[in-house]
Amino acid sequence: MARLYHLARMNDKWFRLDEPLVSAFVERWRPETHTFHMPFEECTITLQDVAYQLGLPVNRHYVSGFLTDFHVYIQGAQPAWQWFQELLGVLPPANQIQKFVVNCTWFQETFGECPEGADEETVRRFTCAYIMMLLGTQLFADKSGNRIHIRWLPFVARLEDMGGYSWGSAALAWLYRCICRVANRHVVKLAGPLQLLQSWIFWRFPGFRPAGYDAFSWLLASRWSGYNPSVSEKGPRVQMTRLRIDMLQARDVSMLTSYV
Structure with missing residues (x-):
């Protein structure tokens, strides 16, 4: 996918x-x-x-990380953190957030292991979180190596389309x-x-x-x-x-x- x-x-x-x-x-x-x-x-x-x-x-649609006015960029001007909660079912506490990045440790503690027998919606949320961790730590890591930017929300929101991008x-x-x-x-x-x-x-x-x-x-x-x-x-x-x-x-x- x-x-x-x-x-x-x-x-x-x-x-x-x-x-x-x-x-x-x-x-x-x-x-x-x-x-x-x-x-x-x-x-x-x-x-x-x-x-x-x-x-x-390497030969599909380009990936954009455009960040200008990010808080109104996604989902028809819907606030970014509101969309984050809708997609992942939870919001990180304030001490785990730095503007538009979330500490990776919070992702790991919250989405480290999908519960056995989880329903489809829960599995999808854990999948979205896992892919955000992959992108934020493996491909597009910053100097800290321990922060996940929420710029990836528009991509994980459409998991079925992610394979069409030139990662x-x-x-x-x-x-x-x-x-x-x-x-x-x-x-x-x-x-x-x-x-x-x-x-x-x-x-x-x-x-x-x-x-x-x-x-x-x-x-x-x-x-x-x-x-x-x-x-x-x-x-x-x-x-x-x-x-x-x-x-x-x-x-x-x-x-x-x-x-x-």
Whole structure:
């Protein structure tokens, strides 16, 4: 229905972010071209990568997160929080809300497990909440990684239509935007679908792959689900990764890499 099944699997098979590796690659990002400036050529993450890595549709209707006058935007000027309550059957307490975002912990505590024998309406509400959590934490996470924006209400209100949207294109655009913010030096914490970025690095640059993850699986990003990088000596690891990137040549890159 929503065509987010593969993303749901990633949520169950999470892998940790290798911060030094990702940081060293992000330093190579050029906002003016949306490419990584490598020693041998410019390269970037493409829609094909998104489709293969995350299994998301990339050729359907565009996804809009337009937020101007959001409180009167949805459902014929119906107040956003009123619609939230109608769709999910409950409102979060005031201390769990920050303007138009809700703490993810509230979603998890309220909709963590659908009751056994629940009626169709209850199942639908839990489904809407779960998809909002997927979108807010897996594809369109902010820097906190723990907040769910209610901009997704218009989409989950029409579950039958969700499969008709290009979620992969929207996720890639959001990742580009997040990397650009960090590259401009005004933001220090990277957000966005970082599992896509890290898996792209592993697949396109085999020399950076962790050892012992040779079993093929679909979606491709799930291959690294058990990877647990070291959290010590981040500074030296960033420096070492920079040096390794400096020495990269075209032959060190997977032949499937897209160049621009």
